[in-house]
Amino acid sequence: MSASTPKMSSSLKHFSHPKHSLVLKDFNVVGDDARCHVCDTSVVGSLTYTCSRSSDDAECQGFYLHKRCAELPTTITFYKHNQHPLVLIKRPNHFCDVCGGDLKFSYACDDCRFDVCLICAFQQRLLHHQGHPEHPLILMPRKSLFKCDACYEKAEDSSYVCTTCDLCIHKKCAFSPLTIPTPAFHHHPLHLFYSIPTMHRYFDRFCNICRQRVHKRFWMYYCHKCTYFVHMRCATSSPTSSSLNEIEDEGSHNDEADLIELPLHSEESLFDLIISQCRKLQFQFQGKDKNSTAISPAPDPPIINKHWSHKEHPLVRFQHSSHENDNNEDNYNKRELICDGCIQPITVIHPSYYACNQCGFLLHSFCATQLPGVLVAGACPPHPQHSLKLYGRSIFYTSTMCEICRNNTNGFYYQCKTCDIKIDIRCAFLPTKIKHKSHNHHSLVLRPSSNSVCRVSGIRVTGGMEYGCKICSKFQMRIACAFYPSMMKHKYDDHPITLRLPPFFYEGVFYCEICEGQVNNQWWLYHCGECDHSMHTYCLRWIESLKLGRSVELDINDQLHTLTLVLKTRATITQPMNKCRYCKKEYITNLFLECDVCGYLICCPCFKKIKASNKSIHF
Secondary structure, eight states: OOEEOOOOOSEEEETTEEEEEEEEEOGGGSOTTOBOTTTOSBOTTSOEEEETTTTTOGGGTTOEEEHHHHTSOSEEEETTEEEEEEEEEEOTTOBOTTTOOBOSEEEEETTTTEEEOHHHHHOOSEEOOTTSTTSOEEEEEEEEEEEOTTTOOEEEEEEEEETTTTEEEEHHHHTOOSEESSOTTOSSOEEEESSOOGGGOSSOEEOTTTOOEEOTTSOEEEETTTTEEEEHHHHTSOOOTTGGGGGSOTTTTOOOTTSEEESOSSTTHHHHHHHHHHHHHHHHHTTSSTTSOOSSOOOOOSEESSBTTBOSSOEEEEEOOTTTTSOOTTSOOOSSOBOTTTOOBOOTTSOEEEEOTTTOOEEEHHHHHTSOSEEOTTSSTTOOSSOEEEEOOSSTTOOEEOTTTOOEESSOEEEETTTTEEEEHHHHTOOSEEEEGGGTTSOEEEEEOOSOBOTTTOOBOOSSEEEEOSSSTTOEEEHHHHTOOSEEEETTEEEEEEEEOSOOOOOSOEEBTTTOOEEOTTSOEEEETTTTEEEOHHHHHTTTTSOOOOEEEEEETTEEEEEEEEEEEOOSTTSOOEEOTTTOOEESEEEEEEETTTOOEEEHHHHHHHHHHTOOBOO
């Protein structure tokens, strides 16, 4: 094939746009959905000509022409039509005589009524491609319907075929660029990979634009700095608002300034949210029910002799201080004070609390005296249909499942007798509408579960409720994820641990400092930048609605043992699973009662049966 090619400059006249001259623009200034007038493909990431009068003429504002398309030769000779040269002309309502595709421009011979599209005119019939280096690929120019072995999409297209391996690749996939230098939807260049790198195959990987699974054996665009994957089809399509969310300014499209913004700053902030939401609802519904609690209760008494949740012993009021952990026989001493009502930490921010010196039962003063005994109909946002009554677990090693977040709790809960549902304290005062950093361009509403995968944890939301976006139909979040604080402290790290949202600018693989398992960095994780420590969110937050550490006695081999409620997790795959000594069942993760002296381990259901029968254990 021979050709004559025009010389190009920063300004030119082109037959495809005879009205005005064209000027060469930097590829960063074109719109995300801009397409070339000649080849009808995206101009994003390419040097592009635009109309010099586009600012004045509305008809010219959407005109774009690839520099490479402007440099196409005006005439060529083609191997399937040797008798006459072919001329580049505008050719609507015609079809390519090679592949059968619709035409907008073509190389044509009017005398013979022969047309060839721009792709077929310059395509290689024999292609050596690094995506399949074993054998050359042969062009099958006629369109046919098949599933591409590169992108895994069905399409009617010309294909490159390896007859040895029975491999078929769309023509457009075969000529996909090796690099997208400045994608509109990501911070770094994306490179074409022909399978998911081995180190990232431990988890299923998902496209960061459409959120659908990326098959490990097919081609994709990939950023190794961020473990960022994009389907080939998504990389060449116009970016959606959800895909652009990662590079938008925080809150830039959300004008609902009065909404509560999550994630909360710290673990202590959740108790602040419970108090503020509770008081807000009490104010709104004050006087609507005789059982509703007054907004300004009497001062907290120094001793509560018989609290409704702990009638066995009196509760004494204390003030938490920074010296709470010092040895002091006159005060209830515990390294970490956790309220048995809301299962939130007792801190110096809300220092007043009640304690039972005999059994270690603790309550925030607010939970002991100010929680409403009844939430009237309409006062509980997740369940406004009926009134709910406040209850507590009389036995700390038993638990109740919250119907909102689907987590178990051994703390206080509200119950609707009409519907027979229970709601823990955290969920009872959930706001109906929030803002969240993970989806900062739209607000999220509290709604029934959609039985879809949570977009921040990868866990399917089954039952209960979720926070979801009304505009972005595929964005939903588990209620438990909404409670994750943006910053935490942990015994394994001397520095604050930060909640990190993908993409992560980190080359390599994350491993959890707690369980030693690999961490999927396409989902949320906790990370310390100073120590380079990472942790699963669930390793840090799995027991957030259960209080551990309380003890009970049991006769084992005619000796009285003190058993403490603990969470036992197998740290690594090579370690043995945790085994209940009574029922002999093995668990990867479960709640147990454990003897600190002899290490006897018994699961909570077995212990409950033994206590109910008043038997001792012999083995």
